[in-house]
Amino acid sequence: MLTKEDLAKYPSIEPAREYVRQFNIDIATLADEYPAIVNRARQILRDIIVKGVYTYVSNDFETEILAFPVVRLFIDAIGDDWLRRRFAVAFSKRVGQFLQKEENEKILEIARMPGNVSEHGWNLIYEIKRVGVKFYEWKLHFKDYLSTAVHFHDITWKMCNHPVSNGYVRLTKRELARLLAEAFKEKILEKRVPKRFIELPDKLMRILEDIEELIKKYKKEVIREIPIKAEITGGVYPPCIQYILERTERGENLSHVERLFLMFFMLDIGKAEEDVVNLFRKMPDFNEERTKYYVKHAKSKGYTAHNCDTLKTYGICRPTHKWCSEGTIKNPLVFYGRMSYILHKERRTKNEK
Amino acid sequence: MKSRAKSILLLKSLFGAYYKENDIPTPPQFSKREFGFMLWTKEGMIRHKTFYNRSEFLMFLRKNVPKNAYRSAAYYLDPEAQNMEGKGWLGADLIFDIDADHLVTKCKETHDKWVCTNCGAKGLGKRPDQCPNCKSTVIDEITWICDQCLNSAKDELFKLLDFLFSDFGISKEEVKIVYSGHRGYHIHVYSETVRELSSEGRREIVDYVSGTGVRVENLGLVEISVGGRKSIVGPDLNTEGWGGRLVKSIIKLFSSHNIESILRDAGIQRNKIEILLNNKEKVIKALSTIPPRWDILQGIGISIWKKIASVAIKLSSAQVDEPVSIDVHRLIRLEYSLHGSTGFKVIPISVAEIEKFDPFKDAVVFKGEKEVIFRDYCPEFRIGEEVFGPYQEDEKVELPLSAVVFLLAKNIAELS
Structure with a gap:
């Protein structure tokens, strides 16, 4: 049985939505009738923008539950994709932390309930099994596993690296929490109200303007401009890097392996450490210090960008160029080198003419 | 009339007789499927076809006598829409393609051939990337099939079935094996659990059965x-x-x-x-x-x-052709149609029957005899219990109709 505290911890689930519905809140009078909720929503948004964290206040469950849809209302009304993703990533991280410590009964109830992580709910079973030195506590139907695990590009998430039998994939508690958190993220990203349909009363409009101002300030100070942006459309990058750069530009979240690959590749082709750090500024969970540390470490170790075969395994390879589809290159750096040469030659010929 | 035109005429009339004499069954939920056809006399494929009833479907086959017939693995709201966005994708069966073409078999060195379209140089085995004589990269490949090729494909099929039944919990009733009519087998999985899988999810299944990324x-x-x-x-x-x-x-x-x-x-x-x-x-x-x-x-x-x-x-691991499985809009060969490159029937086989299934016997359709003249050297081949060949260029031989259709469809002989 889910408690009010559970709804506060997981305010996107169906019972939390049902709980909110009972209040029959009208947007027109929201700011006057529930100032504490509006204030809490504003604080949550500030923390998301500045710290990339969806904070939790454990002594007022009702406010936590009611503030969630208000946060979403502001996000839809602002209509900024970067903010939407930063919110989804921050919320998913918080959910993951709670789930790791959650009772199994609660996990089952949340995951199986239709509408929480998928339309029909997950086909999840609690069953302990030791395989070698690893203890698995859960098994999830492969259909539900694949619906979410394909978003991770780490090799440990490949289904072949898990015990699979009779349609079920075994998972440790930690893995299940991570997978559920990702499903929470996808679920809240999938539903949105278009900006043009939202009309906010004056009091909320003023808050919205404050938040927009804060986003603008944060973007100016932290995200800045991406110096490599101009080259994205230049055709010099292999399709795999090109695709990652386009997503980076849109502020989409990248997997761990994609981040490493982009970092190694850019360092390999001689980009300055600072330029490489700048590439990650639009990430929904960007942390300047951590990124700087990773880039510096990668540079000092001299890591080389992954080979095409490895990228294929991670699902990062996008063989849209014939050099890739015909298999004439084995590493994306070779593509870059060859294309740079061709483009350089073309430019020289043009100049000579 | 030129001999190739004469051969095509015969093939078309034989295919026509087959479609007239047989009530080809429609695939499951056929009104939600897109159909595609290749004709004998026209280049390219007719796509985005749909049929609302069985008689319309049969009439089309009998009237147009396609060289090759296909239907979608996907279900659509409007299969006739001219672009994928307009079709309204509702889901797709999971399809695996096991093709001997992609398997390494020793027999290929003895029966597959290549011809350089630039200088005419010829050779046995897999097509080289470059002609050893003139360095041209435009090289034709003439592939052949034999028991060894198709048995290798069957070995891969058994491995795949074991993955589907043991690991994925798919039941035998949810699986249909279809002989492609040429070099391999198609495996259709009709299950609610796979119908809505994304292309990425299907790729992950392919990676699973092929052992890609196992650590x-x-x-x-x-x-x-x-x-x-x-x-x-x-x-x-x-x-x-x-x-x-x-x-x-x-x-x-x-x-x-x-x-x-x-x-x-x-x-x-x-x-x-x-x-x-x-x-x-x-x-x-x-x-x-x-x-x-x-x-x-x-x-x-x-x-x-x-x-x-x-x-x-x-x-x-089971070696399957990845693009076929991950393409959720793919057209696959229509069951019970005839393959334009062999004249063999695209025939569904139950899991229980697959062990005994013999493509050179069970997928053969035509009966009677005809004389042919060989345009090129023809390696040994088997139809039913009988082994034919090898035959030399310009050799004239009277053969059973099923063998004649196979040779004409393969374009290695003409009617004499």
């Missing part, structure tokens, strides 16, 4: 330290998924007669191979027990086991 550490094969003493632990015969498959495959590998060359190809040093060969029975026994004893042999550490494991994974 033995994740299967539990690791070196651990107990009380300062190093020891190797790993999966056992009953471990679920790839762990158990790995153990079975290693045991099979140690029972095979060519283990020495396999170990050598895996890059294992000579002295280590010697240890392994001298202790084959010991390894089989140690891995067959539960728990298994991975550290049974002194001098065979985790790095050697990893090398052996990577070969064992390759041997037990």
Whole structure:
């Protein structure tokens, strides 16, 4: 049985939505009738923008539950994709932390309930099994596993690296929490109200303007401009890097392996450490210090960008160029080198003419 | 009339008779499927066709007598829409394609041919990237089929079925095996659990059955330290998924007669191979027990086991054609239609019947006799119980109609 505290911890689930519905809140009078909720929503948004964290206040469950849809209302009304993703990533991280410590009964109830992580709910079973030195506590139907695990590009998430039998994939508690958190993220990203349909009363409009101002300030100070942006459309990058750069530009979240690959590749082709750090500024969970540390470490170790075969395994390879589809290159750096040469030659010929 | 035109006329009339005499069954939920056809006299494919009732479907086949017929694996709201966005994708069956063309078989060296379109140079085996004579890259390939090719495809099919039944929990009733009419088999999975899978999800299934990305550490094969003493632990015969498959495959590998060359190809040093060969029975026994004893042999550490494991994974994986499975809009061959390159029937086979299924007998349609003249050298081939050939260029022979259709469709002979 889910408690009010559970709804506060997981305010996107169906019972939390049902709980909110009972209040029959009208947007027109929201700011006057529930100032504490509006204030809490504003604080949550500030923390998301500045710290990339969806904070939790454990002594007022009702406010936590009611503030969630208000946060979403502001996000839809602002209509900024970067903010939407930063919110989804921050919320998913918080959910993951709670789930790791959650009772199994609660996990089952949340995951199986239709509408929480998928339309029909997950086909999840609690069953302990030791395989070698690893203890698995859960098994999830492969259909539900694949619906979410394909978003991770780490090799440990490949289904072949898990015990699979009779349609079920075994998972440790930690893995299940991570997978559920990702499903929470996808679920809240999938539903949105278009900006043009939202009309906010004056009091909320003023808050919205404050938040927009804060986003603008944060973007100016932290995200800045991406110096490599101009080259994205230049055709010099292999399709795999090109695709990652386009997503980076849109502020989409990248997997761990994609981040490493982009970092190694850019360092390999001689980009300055600072330029490489700048590439990650639009990430929904960007942390300047951590990124700087990773880039510096990668540079000092001299890591080389992954080979095409490895990228294929991670699902990062996008063989849209014939050099890739015909298999004439084995590493994306070779593509870059060859294309740079061709483009350089073309430019020289043009100049000579 | 030119002889090729005469041959096409005969093929079309024979195909026409087949479609007239047989009530071709419609695929499941056919009104939600897109159909595609290739005709004898027109280039390209007619796509985005749909049929609202069975008689309309039969009438189309009888009137147009297609050279090749296809239908979508997907279900659509409006299959007739001219672009994918407009069709309204509702889901797709999961399809696997096992094609002998993609399998390494020794027979290819004896029956596949290539001809350089620039200088006319010819050769046996796989088409080279470049003509050895004129360096042109425009080279035609003439592929052939034989028992060895199709048996290799069947071996892959059995491995795939085991993955589907044991690991994915798919029931036999949800699987339909279809002989493609040429070089392989299509496996259709009709199950609610796969219908809405994304392209990425399907790719992950392909990676699973083909063993792409398997990391033995994740299967539990690791070196651990107990009380300062190093020891190797790993999966056992009953471990679920790839762990158990790995153990079975290693045991099979140690029972095979060519283990020495396999170990050598895996890059294992000579002295280590010697240890392994001298202790084959010991390894089989140690891995067959539960728990298994991975550290049974002194001098065979985790790095050697990893090398052996990577070969064992390759041997037990099923080789399927990835693009077919991951394309959720793919058109696949229509069951019971005729294949334009062989004249063989695209025939569904139940799981129980697959062992005995003989494409050169069970997919043969035509009866009667005709005389043909060979345009080129023709390797040996079998139709039913009878073996034909080899035949030399310009040789005239009277053959059963099923063999004649096969040769005309393959464009290696003409009607005399």
